[in-house]
Amino acid sequence: xxxxxxxxxxxxxxxxxxxxxxxxxxxxxxxxxxxxxxxxxxxxxxxxxxxxxxxxxxxxxxxxxxxxxxxxxxxxxxxxxxxxxxxxxxxxxxxxxxxxxxxxxxxxxxxxxxxxxxxxxxxxxxxxxxxxxxxxxxxxxxxxxxxxxxxxxxxxxxxxxxxxxxxxxxxxxxxxxxxxxxxxxxxxxxxxxxxxxxxxxxxxxxxxxxxxxxxxxxxxxxxxxxxxxxxxxxxxxxxxxxxxxxxxxxxxxxxxxxxxxxxxxxxxxxxxxxxxxxxxxxxxxxxxxxxxxxxxxxxxxxxxxxxxxxxxxxxxxxxxxxxxxxxxxxxxxxxxxxxxxxxxxxxxxxxxxxxxxxxxxxxxxxxxxxxxxxxxxxxxxxxxxxxxxxxxxxxxxxxxxxxxxxxxxxxxxxxxxxxxxxxxxxxxxxxxxxxxxxxxxxxxxxxxxxxxxxxxxxxxxxxxxxxxxxxxxxxxxxxxxxxxxxxxxxxx
Amino acid sequence: xxxxxxxxxxxxxxxxxxxxxxxxxxxxxxxxxxxxxxxxxxxxxxxxxxxxxxxxxxxxxxxxxxxxxxxxxxxxxxxxxxxxxxxxxxxxxxxxxxxxxxxxxxxxxxxxxxxxxxxxxxxxxxxxxxxxxxxxxxxxxxxxxxxxxxxxxxxxxxxxxxxxxxxxxxxxxxxxxxxxxxxxxxxxxxxxxxxxxxxxxxxxxxxxxxxxxxxxxxxxxxxxxxxxxxxxxxxxxxxxxxxxxxxxxxxxxxxxxxxxxxxxxxxxxxxxxxxxxxxxxxx
Ligand SMILES: Cc1cc2nc3c(=O)[nH]c(=O)nc-3n(C[C@H](O)[C@H](O)[C@H](O)COP(=O)(O)OP(=O)(O)OC[C@H]3O[C@@H](n4cnc5c(N)ncnc54)[C@H](O)[C@@H]3O)c2cc1C
Ligand SMILES: Cc1cc2nc3c(=O)[nH]c(=O)nc-3n(C[C@H](O)[C@H](O)[C@H](O)COP(=O)(O)OP(=O)(O)OC[C@H]3O[C@@H](n4cnc5c(N)ncnc54)[C@H](O)[C@@H]3O)c2cc1C
Ligand code: SF4
Ligand code: FES
Numbered sequence: 101x102x103x104x105x106x107x108x109x110x111x112x113x114x115x116x117x118x119x120x121x122x123x124x125x126x127x128x129x130x131x132x133x134x135x136x137x138x139x140x141x142x143x144x145x146x147x148x149x150x151x152x153x154x155x156x157x158x159x160x161x162x163x164x165x166x167x168x169x170x171x172x173x174x175x176x177x178x179x180x181x182x183x184x185x186x187x188x189x190x191x192x193x194x195x196x197x198x199x200x201x202x203x204x205x206x207x208x209x210x211x212x213x214x215x216x217x218x219x220x221x222x223x224x225x226x227x228x229x230x231x232x233x234x235x236x237x238x239x240x241x242x243x244x245x246x247x248x249x250x251x252x253x254x255x256x257x258x259x260x261x262x263x264x265x266x267x268x269x270x271x272x273x274x275x276x277x278x279x280x281x282x283x284x285x286x287x288x289x290x291x292x293x294x295x296x297x298x299x300x301x302x303x304x305x306x307x308x309x310x311x312x313x314x315x316x317x318x319x320x321x322x323x324x325x326x327x328x329x330x331x332x333x334x335x336x337x338x339x340x341x342x343x344x345x346x347x348x349x350x351x352x353x354x355x356x357x358x359x360x361x362x363x364x365x366x367x368x369x370x371x372x373x374x375x376x377x378x379x380x381x382x383x384x385x386x387x388x389x390x391x392x393x394x395x396x397x398x399x400x401x402x403x404x405x406x407x408x409x410x411x412x413x414x415x416x417x418x419x420x421x422x423x424x425x426x427x428x429x430x431x432x433x434x435x436x437x438x439x440x441x442x443x444x445x446x447x448x449x450x451x452x453x454x455x456x457x458x459x460x461x462x463x464x465x466x467x468x469x470x471x472x473x474x475x476x477x478x479x480x481x482x483x484x485x486x487x488x489x490x491x492x493x494x495x496x497x498x499x500x501x502x503x504x505x506x507x508x509x510x511x512x513x514x515x516x517x518x519x520x521x522x523x524x525x526x527x528x529x530x531x532x533x534x535x536x537x538x539x540x541x542x543x544x545x546x547x548x549x550x551x552x553x554x555x556x557x558x559x560x561x562x563x564x565x566x567x568x569x570x571x572x573x574x575x576x577x578x579x580x581x582x583x584x585x586x587x588x589x590x591x592x
Numbered sequence: 593x594x595x596x597x598x599x600x601x602x603x604x605x606x607x608x609x610x611x612x613x614x615x616x617x618x619x620x621x622x623x624x625x626x627x628x629x630x631x632x633x634x635x636x637x638x639x640x641x642x643x644x645x646x647x648x649x650x651x652x653x654x655x656x657x658x659x660x661x662x663x664x665x666x667x668x669x670x671x672x673x674x675x676x677x678x679x680x681x682x683x684x685x686x687x688x689x690x691x692x693x694x695x696x697x698x699x700x701x702x703x704x705x706x707x708x709x710x711x712x713x714x715x716x717x718x719x720x721x722x723x724x725x726x727x728x729x730x731x732x733x734x735x736x737x738x739x740x741x742x743x744x745x746x747x748x749x750x751x752x753x754x755x756x757x758x759x760x761x762x763x764x765x766x767x768x769x770x771x772x773x774x775x776x777x778x779x780x781x782x783x784x785x786x787x788x789x790x791x792x793x794x795x796x797x798x799x800x801x802x803x804x805x806x807x808x809x810x811x812x813x814x815x816x817x818x819x820x821x822x823x824x825x826x827x828x829x830x831x832x833x834x835x836x837x838x839x840x841x842x843x844x845x846x847x848x849x850x851x852x853x854x855x856x857x858x859x860x861x862x863x864x865x866x867x868x869x870x871x872x873x874x875x
Contacts, residue, residue: 283680283812283814284680284812284814285631285638285677285678285680320593321593321678322593322678322679322680323617323680324680324681324683324814327621327681327682327683327814328617328618328621328680328681328682329617347816348816349814349815349816350815350816350818350830350833351816351817351818353818353821353828359828360821360822360823360828360847360851362850362851362853362854363854365818365819366817366818366819368816368817368818369811369817369818369819372811372812372816372817373811377637377638377811378635381635382858382862383858383861383862383865384635385635385636386635386636386637386662386663386862387637387638387811388637388855388858388859388862389858390854390855391858461850461853462847462850462851462853506816509814509815509816510815510833511814511815511833
């Protein structure tokens with residue numbers, strides 16, 4: 101308990117971040133949260149107590165030196181603040197926007213015990229955005245110069261989500277040539293086809309990717325791991341190591357009648373059409389989306405929120421979100437729930453679907469919902485919902501979006517003999533190094549853990565990259581920056 | 593990484609063309625039953641097309657498409673020497689081909705004849721006796737007859753107007769064959785949904801294994817979105833990774849047919865805009 105006695109400055113309220121007006125933004129795809137100005141950032145940085153044993157840092161999966169970078173903001177040295185961030189986080193502009201800070205750093209912040217925590221995520225975003233105009237090398241490495249390329253080595257990363265991007269960036273910064281194989285036509289994984297523009301502008305992701313290209317990372321789009329090229333073929337063709345970061349796959353459905361009616365979508369399909377296919381500008385872009393008047397979204401996570409808020413922006417008269425537990429149990433970021441409510445999302449808690457009803461042409465017209473109550477907490481501490489028998493209601497709806505999770509994508513495991521997977525298809529990887537049952541083949545991110553977070557996928561990419569660099573260059577020879585000590589303690 | 597069109601052949605002017613595309617990495621892996629997903633321009637839609645043939649040595653794949661709407665019409669404006677912006681494959685599970693005792697009957701309708709061609713060739717290479725049955729409205733619309741005849745001695749033809757082969761439907765020829773030959777090992781059907789459904793119904797009483805290649809709407813083609821889901825034997829399957837070939841006797845064709853109309857109003861709008869203004873990409 102190293103907190104110093106709260107001083108006067110902590111009495112200052114948390115600095116609000118400017119946002120687009122909810123009425124306006126509910127109909128556009130511009131970013132909702134506009135970011136701090138320099139004055140706001142300095143004011144907010146002043147609320148930090150500079151704890152000797154900062155609780156926030158323990159709450160961060162990659163243990164960013166939080167008081168360290170905040171101190172530099174307060175001192176007005178944004179370059180140094182950025183350098184501190186980059187020591188442990190290679191995509192801070194993304195993380196500042198999408199991490200669940202309330203359960204991580206901000207959830208642990210001492211100031212938050214009595215009032216509102218320091219707005220660590222907003223400060224992180226401010227520093228990263230301010231920096232993004234810098235040179236490529238600086239953006240990726242946080243240092244002014246990169247190691248000389250080692251032509252005798254090469255590593256393949258399959259998939260281009262945060263896990264692979266982090267792995268590739270780390271290795272490239274150490275002079276190891278990397279090729280990233282992505283199945284889709286755009287690079288970035290969920291950051292480009294899942295999370296919508298209004299929450300994470302694609303330009304932010306593209307800038308990070310351009311920086312990696314400048315470092316020499318080669319990106320091959322339209323290459324499907326396990327199909328166009330398999331893991332054994334990559335190893336045979338001279339790649340010294342392979343990192344598998346193919347993310348989650350196969351959307352789960354609800355298993356209730358009528359689920360294949362026209363108008364019932366998985367959130368993945370809906371969001372991919374809109375984000376990757378740019379259906380928001382149909383017919384100027386060719387991929388269509390589904391016009392709907394009353395949309396009902398099922399789920400309570402970030403994916404459900406993104407789907408619901410996208411449907412609002414595409415002109416639905418009403419968007420409802422049905423969740424079988426209560427708001428309190430929703431796994432989404434609090435900020436997203438708050439924003440969605442401001443924008444007019446109708447939330448139907450304690451409701452589960454029992455049937456989708458269609459018209460004679462096979463189009464959805466109604467949804468039957470079952471009322472639920474919260475039962476006793478299970479082993480995980482969450483209360484499981486229990487049906488109130490006989491208590492159902494029927495809603496008129498022409499579109500339903502199902503966001504109840506995903507399974508494992510089978511393409512890689514089907515075509516990689518000797519690759520061990522868990523019963524549900526996720527790849528078995530050593531938690532410390534990410535190495536799989538096949539030597540020199542590593543895996544990390546959602547394909548190992550199941551759907552998780554951007555920062556945890558990045559952590560896995562980084563741990564694997566470090567293990568690969570140690571193996572290829574010899575321990576320590578990679579010129580490890582000092583931050584890796586922090587990383588090690590994070591693994592322990 | 594764009595892929596170059598090396599040759600283009602108009603099979604039915606304005607309606608159906610064949611493209612031979614330089615794609616060595618796909619050709620090296622392409623097996624009968626596989627498909628690709630392509631995109632023609634920056635804001636284009638991803639659409640699936642079957643690999644009708646592949647030449648590993650030349651590093652090429654062959655696609656045959658019917659102009660249905662915006663994307664295929666746009667594709668039809670391209671010529672030899674032009675590039676296809678994105679081409680990804682080979683996708684889907686390959687056809688299961690083993691040496692079998694009796695004949696394998698491969699049925700193709702419309703553009704499906706080209707897709708069926710690769711499967712028939714695969715069975716032929718495996719040493720199976722292959723009989724192909726192809727059908728169209730009239731002789732001018734019959735595709736790939738020469739290609740099939742080049743390796744398959746038994747090519748049976750049905751046209752609705754009787755301009756070539758038997759007047760009638762492919763299923764008429766199929767039922768006759770099944771009645772006369774009790775050793776038929778398998779029937780494979782590729783074509784429009786009503787045709788595949790009719791084939792499955794025709795073979796059901798004979799209890800002959802029947803494989804159909806489903807053409808549900810796809811987005812990613814790698815098992816992430818669920819757009820392509822179909823009901824097979826009462827279970828939801830993903831055509832892009834579990835298929836596209838399934839047991840024809842277990843497929844819910846009614847649902848598939850309905851799902852194919854999901855975006856019909858948007859597709860019409862998009863196609864009309866294209867016909868009246870051309871592509872947005874040239875603006
Ligand atoms: C809509 C949505 C909103 C989210 N919101 C948040 C949030 O606010 N905060 C947060 O922390 N997390 C959020 N998440 C979760 C987070 O995005 C994921 O946990 C994270 O992206 C996982 O990273 P990854 O690198 O493992 O995989 P992904 O980001 O899924 O990337 C995998 C990549 O691999 C490609 N691929 C797949 N198969 C192959 C193959 N065979 N060959 C080649 N490439 C292949 C895919 O096309 C994809 O580009 C959200 C997820 C979604 C879907
Ligand atoms: C595995 C598979 C293999 C196929 N192989 C061939 C082939 O070899 N030759 C061929 O001509 N056609 C093939 N098709 C069908 C082809 O993909 C569609 O005709 C094409 O997408 C039409 O696009 P469009 O923009 O020209 O027409 P649109 O006007 O957009 O659509 C016309 C019709 O095509 C279907 N369709 C639309 N978008 C898609 C989509 N993204 N995915 C699948 N179907 C869609 C719908 O039923 C729609 O009503 C195949 C489909 C699948 C799933
Ligand atoms: S952010 Fe909060 S927990 Fe972290 S050092 Fe500052 S006051 Fe302490
Ligand atoms: S096309 Fe997306 S899962 Fe099959």
